[in-house]
Amino acid sequence: xxxxxxxxxxxxxxxxxxxxxxxxxxxxxxxxxxxxxxxxxxxxxxxxxxxxxxxxxxxxxxxxxxxxxxxxxxxxxxxxxxxxxxxxxxxxxxxxxxxxxxxxxxxxxxxxxxxxxxxxxxxxxxxxxxxxxxxxxxxxxxxxxxxxxxxxxxxxxxxxxxxxxxxxxxxxxxxxxxxxxxxxxxxxxxxxxxxxxxxxxxxxxxxxxxxxxxxxxxxxxxxxxxxxxxxxxxxxxxxxxxxxxxxxxxxxxxxxxxxxxxxxxxxxxxxxxxxxxxxxxxxxxxxxxxxxxxxxxx
Amino acid sequence: xxxxxxxxxxxxxxxxxxxxxxxxxxxxxxxxxxxxxxxxxxxxxxxxxxxxxxxxxxxxxxxxxxxxxxxxxxxxxxxxxxxxxxxxxxxxxxxxxxxxxxxxxxxxxxxxxxxxxxxxxxxxxxxxxxxxxxxxxxxxxxxxxxxxxxxxxxxxxxxxxxxxxxxxxxxxxxxxxxxxxxxxxxxxxxxxxxxxxxxxxxxxxxxxxxxxxxxxxxxxxxxxxxxxxxxxxxxxxxxxxxxxxxxxxxxxxxxxxxxxxxxxxxxxxxxxxxxxxxxxxxxxxxxxxxxxxxxxxxxxxxxxxxxxxxxxxxxxxxxxxxxxxxxxxxxxxxxxxxxxxxxxxxxxxxxxxxxxxx
Numbered sequence: 001x002x003x004x005x006x007x008x009x010x011x012x013x014x015x016x017x018x019x020x021x022x023x024x025x026x027x028x029x030x031x032x033x034x035x036x037x038x039x040x041x042x043x044x045x046x047x048x049x050x051x052x053x054x055x056x057x058x059x060x061x062x063x064x065x066x067x068x069x070x071x072x073x074x075x076x077x078x079x080x081x082x083x084x085x086x087x088x089x090x091x092x093x094x095x096x097x098x099x100x101x102x103x104x105x106x107x108x109x110x111x112x113x114x115x116x117x118x119x120x121x122x123x124x125x126x127x128x129x130x131x132x133x134x135x136x137x138x139x140x141x142x143x144x145x146x147x148x149x150x151x152x153x154x155x156x157x158x159x160x161x162x163x164x165x166x167x168x169x170x171x172x173x174x175x176x177x178x179x180x181x182x183x184x185x186x187x188x189x190x191x192x193x194x195x196x197x198x199x200x201x202x203x204x205x206x207x208x209x210x211x212x213x214x215x216x217x218x219x220x221x222x223x224x225x226x227x228x229x230x231x232x233x234x235x236x237x238x239x240x241x242x243x244x245x246x247x248x249x250x251x252x253x254x255x256x257x258x259x260x261x262x263x264x265x266x267x268x269x270x271x272x273x274x275x276x277x278x279x280x281x282x283x284x285x286x287x288x289x290x291x292x293x294x295x296x297x298x
Numbered sequence: 299x300x301x302x303x304x305x306x307x308x309x310x311x312x313x314x315x316x317x318x319x320x321x322x323x324x325x326x327x328x329x330x331x332x333x334x335x336x337x338x339x340x341x342x343x344x345x346x347x348x349x350x351x352x353x354x355x356x357x358x359x360x361x362x363x364x365x366x367x368x369x370x371x372x373x374x375x376x377x378x379x380x381x382x383x384x385x386x387x388x389x390x391x392x393x394x395x396x397x398x399x400x401x402x403x404x405x406x407x408x409x410x411x412x413x414x415x416x417x418x419x420x421x422x423x424x425x426x427x428x429x430x431x432x433x434x435x436x437x438x439x440x441x442x443x444x445x446x447x448x449x450x451x452x453x454x455x456x457x458x459x460x461x462x463x464x465x466x467x468x469x470x471x472x473x474x475x476x477x478x479x480x481x482x483x484x485x486x487x488x489x490x491x492x493x494x495x496x497x498x499x500x501x502x503x504x505x506x507x508x509x510x511x512x513x514x515x516x517x518x519x520x521x522x523x524x525x526x527x528x529x530x531x532x533x534x535x536x537x538x539x540x541x542x543x544x545x546x547x548x549x550x551x552x553x554x555x556x557x558x559x560x561x562x563x564x565x566x567x568x569x570x571x572x573x574x575x576x577x578x579x580x581x582x583x584x585x586x587x588x589x590x591x592x593x594x595x596x597x598x599x600x601x602x603x604x605x606x607x608x609x610x611x612x613x614x615x616x617x618x619x620x621x622x623x624x625x626x627x628x629x630x631x632x633x634x635x636x637x638x639x640x641x642x643x644x645x646x647x648x649x650x651x652x653x654x655x656x
Contacts, residue, residue, distance in 0.1 A: 191383035194350055197370040198377045199397035199448060209396070213387040295430060296386040 040276055047273040051266045060270035070252055070271055077231055077249040080162065084169040085226035089219065091170070092177025093185075099178075100185050113182070116175035123172045128239035131168045135159045160245045165237055173226050180225060184218035184293060214296055221289030228282035232275065249275055299362055301326040301484050302347070302452055307356035309342050309508075316342050318508045320356070324486070329478055331487045331495035334505035335531065340488045343505075344454050347486065349373050360451055376445030380457040382437040384429040390440050391416070391425040397448035415443035418477060435466040442474060446481065453478065453485040459494065471498050492532045496520060504528045526650035529576050536582075536619040540575040542567050548644060550575055553615040558591045559647035567649065574650045579609065581646035582621040584632075585639035592647065598636045612640055 050057045064070050098104065099112045134141045135152075136159055145152055158164050188211060196206040234250035241251075249271060256268030300323040307320040317339040324330050332340035345351040347358060349370035358366045365373055384393050394415050395408045403411075416422045419439040429437055438458055445453060455474070459467040475498040478485045489495050495502050496516040504511045504519060504527075512524045523529035530537065540552040548564050550557040552575060559575070567573065585593045596612035596619075608629065610621045621640055623629070632638055 189381070189383065191379045191381055192385060194348075194370070195377070195379065195383040195385070195444075196396070197350075198348060198375065199444070200371045200374075200400045201396075202371060205400055209399075210385050210387065214385075 043269050043272045043276055046266070046269040049266070051264075057266075060266040061273075063264070063267050064270040064274065067267070069247070070249075070267065073247045073249045073252040073271070074274065076162075076247055080166055080169065080248070081227045081230040083166050084173045084230045085223050087166070087170055088173025088177045088226045089181075089223040092174040092222075093181050093219065095174065096178045096181050097185055100182065101188070112178060116178040119175035120172050120179055123233065124235035125239040127168060127171060128236050131159060131164075131171075131240065135164070135167075160241050162246070165240060165246055168236060168240060169230050169233065173230060176229060177222055177226060180222045181218060184215055184222075188214065215293075217289040217293035217296070221286045221293060224282050224285045224289070228279055228286075231278060231282070300324065301328070301361060302486075303357075303359040304343070304347070305357045305359070307343065307346060307353045307358070309339070309346060309351060310354045316508050317346070317353075320508075320510060322503060322510070322513065324484055326484055327479075327482045329475065329485045329487065329498060329500045331489055331499040331502045332505055333489055333492060333495040333502050333532070334511075335490055337507075338505040339508040340490075340503075340505050341456055344456055344486055344488050347452065348375055348377050348454050374448065374450050375452045375454055376448060376450035377454040378438070378441045378445050378456065378458045380460055382429070382434070382441045382461075384437055384440055384444070386429050389426050389428055390421060390432070393429070393440055394444045394447050396444065401448070411447055415447050418446070419443045419473075433466075434462050435470055438462065438470060439473070442477065446477070446483070451484065453483050455485065455487045457488055457490070459489070460491070467494070474498070496532070502532075504531065506531070523648065526574055526576075529648055529650060534579050534620060534622075535576050536579060536617075537574055537576045538617040538619075540573055542569055542571040542573060542649075545569045545571075550647070550649070552617060555594060555615045557594075557647050558644045559649055560644045562645075563647065563649040571651075576648040576650065577619065577642055577646050579620040579622040581642050582612075582619065582640045583623065583642070584621075585641040588641070590641040590646075591644040593639055593641045596638055596640050598632045598634050598638060600634060601631055612638070614640070 047060050048056055048058065050059065095112065099108045131139075133139055136142065137153055139159075142152060159168070192210050192214075193206055196210050201209070232250065234248075234254065237246050237248050238251055238254065240246075253268050253271045253275070256264055256271065302322075302324040304320055304322045307317060308315060309317040316337075320339075320343055322330075332343060334340050342351055346353050349365070349368060349372075353366060356366070357364055360373070360375075385396065388396065391412050395412045398408045398411055412425070413422075416425055419442060421436060421439060421443075424432060424436065424440075429440070432440065438461075441458070458474070459471055462470065471494055474487075487495070487499065496519075499516055501513060502516055502519045503513050506527045512519055512528045514522070514524075519528060519532055523532060529535050538552050540550045540557065542564070543549045543551045543556070545564050545567050546569075548559045548561055550559060550573070557575060583590075594614050596614045598610060599613050599618060600611040602609040602611070603625070606625055607622050608625050608631065610623065610632070612619055612621055619640070
């Protein structure tokens with residue numbers, strides 16, 4: 001072949017029509033369809049469907065808006081979600097920051113992460129039982145405190161009401177906060193503290209102008225996620241209160257679908273539909289804030 | 299009066315000494331580089347000037363006032379970090395104006411100074427961008443402007459170019475030097491890149507294992523290295539073990555091959571001393587062109603084209619030496635395996651005690 005002759009370009013590898021990798025992710029898609037998309041779309045459809053005739057109706061939504069029992073359930077769910085989200089976020093953040101940046105021994109971080117991984121998933125009946133054994137009127141800790149002359153029930157505390165349930169929720173809320181805020185705390189670079197000090201800033205000014213604004217999207221995003229976590233919780237409240245003492249949205253849905261109260265299936269779907277909307281807003285909010293945080297922390 | 303004085307500075311971490319007996323005086327407006335390998339203590343020394351580390355012993359004086367124990371936010375020194383350290387939640391203008399805002403300067407004064415700094419670094423069009431929207435070189439220029447906006451007494455640069463690609467590095471170092479000269483600010487530049495240090499410094503402090511090995515101008519450090527480490531670390535060096543055979547005459551013996559060195563290099567040496575003999579590659583040339591004090595038989599072992607320079611490896615006795623010659627299109631290169639002769643002046647033969655350290 002002469003110098004002037006061009007060599008044949010190497011043939012491009014044929015593009016595979018179908019990657020085998022799709023096979024690996026199929027179980028996820030099947031699972032998501034069966035247990036997320038299908039039930040969600042069923043909720044949406046049945047919310048606008050007459051339970052008897054199957055025709056389109058807004059009756060369920062109207063009933064929901066007019067029913068003080070349901071509105072009270074939403075209100076209570078939102079209140080407990082806000083309280084435990086804020087409590088979990090503040091406590092969880094301080095705990096994570098202390099373990100990661102507080103100059104504590106390294107094992108503190110790994111111990112906290114292991115505990116948080118377990119505790120954030122410890123909910124439902126076992127958690128309710130643990131707290132009943134500990135803080136019910138005849139619970140172990142209650143009795144110990146009684147023995148030293150301090151009966152918490154004399155001071156208005158009840159495990160089975162708002163603050164009691166909030167305390168129980170906090171058990172899985174703050175570990176979840178620890179887990180999800182850790183990457184943001186890790187992302188705070190030592191040079192930012194030094195650069196701000198070098199420019200004359202005090203520690204307070206560093207936090208006010210640099211660290212807090214950088215962490216804010218992550219903090220808000222994580223708080224929103226905690227809100228969603230509490231808002232969707234059912235088994236813990238049901239097991240702790242028996243479904244009667246605390247009228248949460250999730251308990252109302254269960255009651256309506258089981259037919260325990262009025263047995264209004266359509267209303268149950270409408271309440272669930274409301275929850276789907278709240279959770280969707282939560283997820284979008286989290287995702288937007290997380291993206292903003294990542295942009296700054298990358 | 300010297301602008302910055304570091305006197306008897308040492309730093310220990312848990313019993314390990316990382317900086318020892320460091321003494322240096324820097325003039326107002328001088329550009330001094332700390333040069334050395336990783337772990338030599340150059341960044342630690344810089345951080346002690348910034349106030350991020352406290353010296354175990356010694357004092358730091360700036361403009362006649364001792365600042366050894368002052369916290370970093372009360373030193374009025376500007377610092378540029380290797381990884382830029384721009385605040386990601388602030389725009390370019392906000393980053394530059396941050397220090398002025400902390401000083402509670404008026405909005406108009408901040409704006410005026412920020413505009414001045416933006417013009418200095420030619421980034422006026424990027425004032426409202428966030429750091430993540432800028433290239434590495436642009437970010438480091440913003441960091442420079444931010445550090446200068448507060449009118450610091452000393453500018454500290456901690457390997458500011460090492461995260462940048464080669465071309466940007468060269469252009470930005472010239473820019474940093476030009477700005478430093480224009481503003482007349484005293485600067486300390488930490489680097490492990492000898493070319494960087496040689497190209498922009500008024501003086502270089504070569505450090506090794508926490509100690510100062512040599513302080514001098516780039517010319518002095520390169521041409522008259524005071525220690526074996528400096529000779530090896532700064533520039534490329536041919537080095538071989540030899541013996542002084544006649545200290546009065548400056549004669550050395552390397553495996554039966556005789557070299558002549560200058561009387562200057564023989565100071566403090568005696569006949570029979572085991573020494574390390576070093577020659578810079580550019581001080582060797584083919585003897586056919588011009589014979590100097592040392593004319594040595596050699597065999598061509600390898601030829602490497604380095605762009606502006608051609609590096610020829612020759613074997614003299616059992617030792618391999620590199621010889622650098624400027625490239626030109628008419629250069630007639632020998633062939634590998636050819637026998638030839640190389641030459642160098644007696645001043646080119648440097649003599650050190652002990653083993654090579656770099």
